[in-house]
Amino acid sequence: MSQIQTSAKEVENTSMRNISTTRGNKRQAVGSPPVSPNAEDIVTRANIREIIEDVLKTELSRALSDFDDRMKVLLNKELQPINDKISGMEASLNFMNNQYEDLLKEHATSTEAVRELQKENSEMKTTMSSLKTRLEQLEQQTRSNNVEIQCLPEKKQENLFNIVSELSKTVGCSIENKDILHCTRVAKLNPEKNRPRSIIVQLASPRIRDQLLASVINFNKSNRDNKLNSMHLGFAGPKTSIYVTEHLSPTYKSLHASARLKAKELGYKFVWVRGGRIFMRKAEESEHIMVKNMDILKKLS
Template sequence: MPSFKCAGCICDVEEDEAMHCMSCYDYYHYDCLNIPKKTFRSFSVAHKSKWFLSNEYDSMRKEIKSQKSNLISLQKENDLLRTTTRDMAQRLSMINQQSRAKNIEINCVPEHRNENILSLVQQLGKIINCPVKVEDIFYCSRVAKMNTSSTRPRSVLVSFSSPRLRDTFLASSITFNQKNPNEKLNTSHLGIASEKALPIYVVENLTAENKSLHAAARIKAKELSYKYVWVRNGRIFMRKSDNAKYVLVKDTLTLQNLF
């Protein structure tokens, strides 16, 4: 009489001591099925050769199928929630950035105890050919450092009377540097005495989140040999070459997908 491998205990079993499952087509020893020998002996040959794994097995299969369906549904719901959260975060960041549409930062200006920030801004305006009246400046002051361990001077935050004046001031500083590539804006233009003229920078006032994203974009640009990284109206852009299309960096996921 032929013998088979029991799918339960992996042992050889004689045909008259095994049952053949018509679902998985394996043979199972009656002991592995927890069927008493007396009960097994009462089964007909036809029943033994065409046996199914019982309603319990069917129930398990249905339960697994149901759980799998639920898992797929939960995964889709989770993906939707992630997308929604990401969109809301981007919108909130955009609103926060738009609230700074009148602001600029002047970076790397050395600090002095008796400094006059208002006069400094007006002096800078004269240098870049964008005169600024006192009434055009709503607010100007040094701001706290994001990184308290940094040795760089605190940035100067300036809030103008309108986004148009802010944009004109920014554009004028860029034009000045383009026209004077060998003597870009530096401390000497502001009459600040130092052993060596130190560069100063006029930039948009970004949110903390966008500042971090801008820094990450610059690092990524070096890694992937992108030629340009710039900020316009609070949005960060990258371009790999002069002829390449620009990339709008919305978040860190955008950077992860660059190549």
Template sequence: MENSWGCCSVVSACEEHLDCSYCKKKFHLSCLDAADINDSNSSTPWLCYQCSVRSYSATSATTPCHMHTAARPLKRQALNSPPNTEQSASISEIQNIVESTIKIQVENLITQLHTKIRSIVSTELKSIVDDIRDMKNSLEYMHSQVETISKENCESRSKITELQKQNTILKTTVDDLKHQINILQQNSRANNVEIQCIPENRNENIVEVVQQIAKVINCKINPENISHCTRVAKVNRQNSRPRAIIVQFNGTKTRDEFLAASNFNRKKPVDKKLNTSHLGFAEPASPIFVVEHLSPSNKNLHAAARSAAKEKGYKYVWVRRGRIYMRKGDDSDYIIIKDLSCLNGLK
């Protein structure tokens, strides 16, 4: 009978099987599970799964039958059973499932990676932002310091400019004061003469020496005409020349007469000019010079004028009333030397 098998479509009467007591269909033992086989060994009539369900629904729970609540797998398809709607998954479906699973996992990994990166970047950026904030504060502080320094620099420049102006004024004032002091110093020497190269003697009488010189140059000088007479210290102590004698007369007229007579004496022959032998000093005789008593500034200027005259070929250099004159030749005009700048301009 075609429909006598209820388990699968394979008809094999030789294979061990069970008969359902209700629907009379046959079921291979290989198509049944262990629970069904164990139920067949009991004294209760054996029912297949479908008959057990129908019997349980038609009667009650007291109906002696075996009930299965879960579908059991069949090895082979039962005869005349409805077609199985479940189909095995194809390779493309498996690939889609795998790809979707991988995609989901990748998306999860990407999300986790983004979260991790965001956390790391946020932590690092926080330190960078703090550093930038500190740098900004430092730059603002430095900017304020630069502005302060720039302001102070401008003020310092203004002060320096003002100080330079004041320095120029002070320099001019100092030069004027030096000139005025020099004039005062020279005026205080208006009655003085300086006698150089007279040998020194511990027991000497300078006034008598001056009177002896006056006799030699034919200038009448009385003791009352001499207000003061003394030797002065050397500027350069290494110089072997004797200390000069400064003679202060009681008037400018007497001083001028003494200077004029001594200058006239210089026009005499060399052996007749004023020398130490005229004063009774032992040989060899050395010349004696009588000059105006110059202030320190004028004395330095006179020395510089004499050096410049030798260098540039000027024939005459002389002093009159504290002023220094130069002349290049007998036919040339004289030049008044007021300061060192006048010497720098000589030709």
């Protein structure tokens, strides 16, 4: 601003000197019109004002331009680290965004794979359950000719074929020796129990097996006070009840035991086995229930 004021003063002094010396000592021509003594001064001052304004505008514009350039340089210098940091942050954000997009794609792929695996697992469970049921049924069918004699006392050098034949005669079922294919005692599930080992008898056909079972049931009904026991077969010692049942596979035997416990708990009067299938009935007038698995027992009330 001082430069601008100095330049303005110089212009003004120069103009004033020119005004004061211009035709100052010359006489006015004869017959010429009178001239106003302040006319030149008024015009000159207007010109000076214009000159001063022009100079001021020029100098101010130059000063502002210099100030603007200096400020730009200063700001660029000060802001350069910030710009560098922002550029680094943008690069990091772009990298993280790309990583996030990749993770989203991997997550979508994994989710779809898990969904497919869950579907396959569910199908496999259904298939395995079906195969398990069929295997258990087949295992039970292999025992369709067999009966199991429980609680029959053991003795040394016993002849199981003769014992089975004597039992059939006692209950009124005529079984020939050719109808008895195989007899054997099986190991106890719990060796610590004193209960005699059961006898598995393989008969010639399911029909003969059913005849023997029916004869045992009828015998017990006819002799409610003296059901089939060891004394009927000539065993000495305490009288021991003898039970003749269908030969169940381990799975169905466990299910039958659970059914008896459930019946005792809920007050069901009847639990029986027919053709390898387990049935329950709460009372004589009640509808029977076929127990296929443990889920059915859990639903009973």
